[in-house]
Every structure is written in structure tokens, then in C-alpha cells.
Amino acid sequence: MPRIAIIGAGITGVTSAYALSKLGYHVTVYDRQRYPAMETSYANGGQLSASNAEVWNSTATIMKGLRWLGRHNAPLLLNPRFSWHKYSWLAQFIGQIRNYRRNTIETTRLAIAARQHLYAMAEEEGIDFDLERRGILHIYHDAASFETARRANALLQEGGLERYAVSPEEARSIEPTLQTACHGGFYTPSDATGDIHKFTSGLARACERRGVRFAQDADIRNISLDGAPYVLDVVREGGTRREQHEADAIVVCAGAVSRQFARQLGDTLNIYPVKGYSISVHLDDAASQAAAPRVSLLDEAAKIVTSRLGDRFRVAGTAEFNGFNMDIRAERVQPLVDWTRKHFPGIRTSRVVPWCGLRPMTPSMMPRVGPGRRPGVFYNTGHGHLGWTLSAATAQMLAASVREGVGEA
């Protein structure tokens, strides 16, 4: 039976492992962290959001981005220092404007398809991940952005999504804790939220029960390509041991690092690490719990998303083009705290845990799923700002591609 090595134990790697184990393959997942889901799949916005499927490749988004440049607390930050990776990625991003319509519709379809797989996995394996199926309310603060949103909404509807406009009063009745006024909103009843880290960790345990092996604290430094099988050069436990592991097929799910693996394996895969931040506000008292929304929100002007994860309120946003930088900067965290205080003044913000992560983003914002050039090489990566939403569907696509490429288990 072919031995399959998956590189990365984030949401894409673990859902891939699960789908492949269901087909009967012998799977080992490698990750440089001690536990699964410790990098971008750790504390994201929590939204399972077909309603956020609009790709960013549009002139309107670029104009908005340019207006934000230079404002230190803007939702978008670009470090102008030259890097070939960053500027070639941005050039390709602009080149993808022509595919805006097609890619938005395709992402919507993928996001809708993902839901049933995700819920089925959670139910079959008994995974508790603070799921809230109360929909997502997208709020707009001015007439112009609301009208622009109508055009995007038509594409989401074309992709099969039920999403409708609501008045400020209707928005307030959907989420009564919302304290500030808005111009209007769009509501998607079928969207949901949940804790990506709890889900991925729970699914990893389910994979182990099914016979999947996890090699954690295992940094893959090199893949030897001198004929079958592939040999992985693995550095264990912070460099204390070096091991060689054989695999007949490789699945790259390494998030923002996937580009480096693709280059080694002879493929071109342009992924840029687009940094984002979140805060988890701990709702320690009854008043804060009552003041925090349960319906997930997306504030268009601030580009902030929220989700209620049990007794935590997750607020996430910002897109930073600054390479592989993982510093948690106070001036990027503060707008998230300020936003919470402004819209939900009844929530105590005395215990706030900040986090940052790198969205693995392709210029088209579409994930790369399927075979590479070499036999036995596959990808399921590049999910950008929607990895939590899309992975359950792309894992199925990946598993079908592996079966076609290496044969039945």
C-alpha cells in the first residue's frame, strides 16, 4: 500500500489525512510544531463563511487599499521595502482582476459544499468545537459601500448562497447586542462559526484512532528526489535528532511555507504570507456574556470579523504584507480592542489574548488542490483568508486526486 506523507498538521493537513484514511491509505502527518493546529489554524476569525467568498481581486478593493496606505491603524498595511516575492505576488494579484467574477462564484460553491463535510466529520467523530449555526451578519456604515455590496451579493447568489439585504432595524433584531447604528446589512442564515483549533485537534485525535500517524516536533528540511520512494530529511525536537523517512507520495499542506516545498519539488506555487491579527476576549462575568453577540459579524468598513466561541469573543482582522513576520504589534491589536469597546461597551476587555497568523494566499485567492509535476506529489494549500471555510471540501478533492494519481489503497 502506498505510504503517504502529509506536510503540515493545520486544518488543510488534518482534513486531508482524515479523507485519505477513510479511503484506506497509510498516512503519516508531519509538523514542526509539538501539536496540531499551532500556526495559522490556531486563533483565526472562526467564520465558516460562504458569505465572505468574494475574492479581493477587484479595482474597488485596490483603490480602498491605496487609500489606507500610510495609516498606521488601517485594516491593510504594506511594508514598502522591496522584496521580489511581495511585488511579483502583487503584480499577479492585479492580473487576476479579470477572473474576479469566476473565482468569486467558484469560491462560494466550494464554501457551500464544505459545510456538509465539516458537520459530518464533527458528528461522526464527536468533536465539540463551539459551533454556532446562527448565520453571519455583514454590516455596512454608508450608502456607497452598501450599494457596492449589492453587486458582490449577486455573484454570491449565483454561486447558490441565500443572502439577503436587511435594514438597520432588522440587523438589530438579528443581533440585539449590537449597540451602534449601521446603514444596512446582508444576512446569511446558513453560515456558521466555530473554533478551528478545537476542531483540528479533535479531528487529529480521530485520525489517530483510524491509524494515521502524527510525527510532531518534526521539521522537514529537505526532500530527496533521487527516484522512488521520496526520502524526507526530518529534524526532530529542536535539532536534537535527525531522521530519514520514506514516502511513496507527498501531500503539501504547509500553509504559508508551501511555496518553498513546491519549489523544491519542481512546481511553481506563489503563496504570500498575509498576516492577520485576532483577539480572544474572555467573557468572565455574566454581564459580558450577555453583552457579546452570538450571531457572527463582518464589519465592512473595519474589515473585522467576529465569532462567539463559548465564553470567548473572537475579533479578527487586518491584512499585513510584511513577509514572514510574526511580531504581535500593540498598534495592530489596539484597533480590535477599540472596535469591541465601541460596538459592545458592555463587554469587559480586562482579559484579552492577542494572536497573529499568516494567511497562505495565492494571487488569485484560489487554493491549489491536486497533483504537482512529479509522480506522487500533491497539493492542498493556499486557502488564504478562507482556509477554515473551504478545507473540508478541498480535502475531498485532494483525496480523489490522490486516488487517481497513485491508485486505490
Ligand SMILES: Cc1cc2nc3c(=O)[nH]c(=O)nc-3n(C[C@H](O)[C@H](O)[C@H](O)COP(=O)(O)OP(=O)(O)OC[C@H]3O[C@@H](n4cnc5c(N)ncnc54)[C@H](O)[C@@H]3O)c2cc1C
Ligand atoms: C487573522 C486571521 C483570521 C482568519 N479568519 C478566518 C475565518 O474567519 N474563516 C476562514 O475560513 N479562514 C480564516 N482565516 C484563514 C485560515 O485560518 C487559514 O486559511 C488556515 O488556517 C490555513 O490552514 P493551513 O493548514 O493551510 O495552514 P497552517 O494552519 O499554518 O498549517 C500549516 C502547518 O505546516 C507546518 N509546517 C510548515 N513548515 C513545516 C516544515 N518545514 N516541516 C513540518 N511542518 C511544517 C506548520 O507548523 C503548520 O502547522 C484567518 C486567518 C487569519 C490569519
